[in-house]
Amino acid sequence: MRAHDKWMKKIEAEYEVHECPKLPAAGVEVIFDTQLHQSRGTWRLSIYREANEEDLEANHYLENIGDLLWSKSVEIAFCPYCGKDLYDGACHR
Numbered sequence: 423m424r425a426h427d428k429w430m431k432k433i434e435a436e437y438e439v440h441e442c443p444k445l446p447a448a449g450v451e452v453i454f455d456t457q458l459h460q461s462r463g464t465w466r467l468s469i470y471r472e473a474n475e476e477d478l479e480a481n482h483y484l485e486n487i488g489d490l491l492w493s494k495s496v497e498i499a500f501c502p503y504c505g506k507d508l509y510d511g512a513c514h515r
């Protein structure tokens with residue numbers, strides 16, 4: 423198995439979404455996943471922006487509403503919206 427395939431399999435196996443009742447309707451997600459160059463999964467706050475109709479008119483490289491314009495993520499231990507301890511009290515270091 424190639425290194426990339428191994429990495430993809432690992433990501434699929436470890437990917438998890440925190441289903442949060444207080445999460446804003448769009449643009450943010452709390453996910454557990456494995457980043458490049460990380461040996462293990464971490465909980466992350468993922469912030470992203472998807473293309474809307476105006477973006478499509480302004481930028482002809484974009485094809486569909488909902489295309490990802492950019493995203494950033496930061497490692498977190500607690501959900502910033504509902505306060506849940508995402509590692510359930512476990513040490514994550």
Ligand SMILES: [Zn+2]
Binds near residue numbers: 443444503504
């Ligand atoms: Zn939450």
